Amino acid sequence: MRSTSARQTSEKNRTIQFLRLFLMALLLGSGARNLHAADGAAGDHATPERQAAEQLLMQGRIDQAVASFQRILSANPKDGQAYLLLCRSFYAEERQDEAIAACENAVQTLPRSSEAQDWMGRAYGMKANHAGPIAGFNLARKVKAAFETAVELDPRNGAAINDLSEFYIEAPVVLGGGQDKAASLAGRVAAQLPQQAHRILALAAERRKDYGTAEREFKAAVEVANHPDAWADLGAFYIRRAQADRAVDALKQCLAIDRAKDAAIVDAASLLDSIHREPRLAEQALRQYLESNAKSDAAPVIKVHVMLGKLLADAGDKAGAKIEFDKALAMASSYAPAKQALQEL
DSSP states (O other): OHHHHHHHHHHHHHHOOOEEEEEHHHTTTTTOSSSOOOOOOOOOOOHHHHHHHHHHHHOOOOOHHHHHHHHHHOOOOOOOOHHHHHHHHHHHTOOHHHHHHHHHHHHHHOOOOOHHHHHHHHHHHHHTTSSSSHHHHHHHHHHHOOOOHHHHHTTTOHHHHHHHHHHHHHHHHGTTHHHHHHHHHHHHHTTOOOOHHHHHHHHHHHTTTHHHHHHHHHHHHHHOEEEHHHHHHHHHHHHHTTTTTHHHHHHHHHHHOOOOOOOHHHHHHHHHHHOOHHHHHHHHHHHHHHHHHHOOTTTOOOHHHHHHHHHHHHTHHHHHHEEEEEHHHOOOOOHHHHHHHHHHH
């Protein structure tokens, strides 16, 4: 029988591993997809300046967006939406402490906003990944509380439902995870958000190694609405099952049906790159996204420039890669992944 200290060490290790994997899922896009625009500020009328600043964020011009939101908040410290958009700007740039501070202000000024709570959970998750075991444990509980509040405030917030379900499925019980909680959540949203419900059941089945059920549920999520996100999820499942050909087929379908060329094709390109398949198709998808009118912080433009740069570097085009990394830094001068990519070039 293991000693108490051995059990505690094992639990800490599981907690750290969970936090790292969960943050990776959020940053790769599955959690950050804007599946439902849960504004949470009924009656809010955006000022022209805030609308212009939000467009800067959507276009990836983070330095300018941050300066604009800070200017707005200096004039009106009660502008909760400006705080939320500032949080999202910092999150896109992976500046964890600034994101948390801005999101905490957003939650205080928008206490009924599901969206603010969801982004608060994501910001805590980013911080938890860089914390020690004790601080990470406490932050993980804050992540759970924020996601649960987001879903409670708006049961149709698909992004928050995805975030909370992934937490329930992957988190150790000591952090508040559990398959029973995930199943209950799937049942609650099944009528109004069937794609999300099937996704939850698929991820839960995969977690317990029931791969047949997982595949059926991922396919059921596709059949509900034939949405690009669902095809990307199916492709990701096949990658985890080491079925590269099936993964490529699913990801090609994602790219084919996504006429808007939104964040879903960035997910598909990232997944193709992860298995070193169809590099030209992945590059084309990233360029289509950058040229589209559907850019958003669901797939931050600065991140896409870095992804594209790395694809070009892998193909031997170092000059082209440098151009992409420089573009990211021109938009977000503190963006660490772009700085690191340049150093490694």
